[in-house]
Amino acid sequence: MSDAFDARRPFVRVGLDHPGLHDVSLVGATYGLPTRTLGTVSLLGPVRMDYAKAVRTVRAAALELSRLVETAYEES
Numbered sequence: 001m002s003d004a005f006d007a008r009r010p011f012v013r014v015g016l017d018h019p020g021l022h023d024v025s026l027v028g029a030t031y032g033l034p035t036r037t038l039g040t041v042s043l044l045g046p047v048r049m050d051y052a053k054a055v056r057t058v059r060a061a062a063l064e065l066s067r068l069v070e071t072a073y074e075e076s
Contacts, residue, residue, distance in 0.1 A: 010055045010062075014047055023047050027054040029062035031069065038069060 010029040015022050025047050032038035041061045043054050 010059050012051060012055065025049060025051075027051065027058050029055075029058040031062040031065040033066070033070060033073065039065070041065065 010027065013026040016024050016026060023046065024044060026042055026044055027049075028040050028042035030037045030040050041058045043058050045054065
C-alpha cells in the first residue's frame with residue numbers, strides 16, 4: 001500500500017474497493033524522517049465527511065509524529 005502513495009502529500013480514497021467498505025473513505029498522510037517514510041496516519045470514516053478537516057487533521061498528526069521521530073533519532 002505504501003508504494004501507491006506520494007510521501008509528500010496526504011491521500012484520500014473515497015469508497016474503498018472491498019466488500020462491505022463501499023460506503024467508507026480513507027484519509028491519510030505519511031510520517032517519518034526526511035529520507036525515510038516510517039508509517040502512515042489514517043482516518044477511516046463515512047463517504048460523507050468533512051474532507052478538508054480530515055486532511056488537515058491527518059496532516060497535522062503526521063507532522064507531529066515526524067517531529068517526534070526526528071527528535072528521537074537525534075538523541076540516539
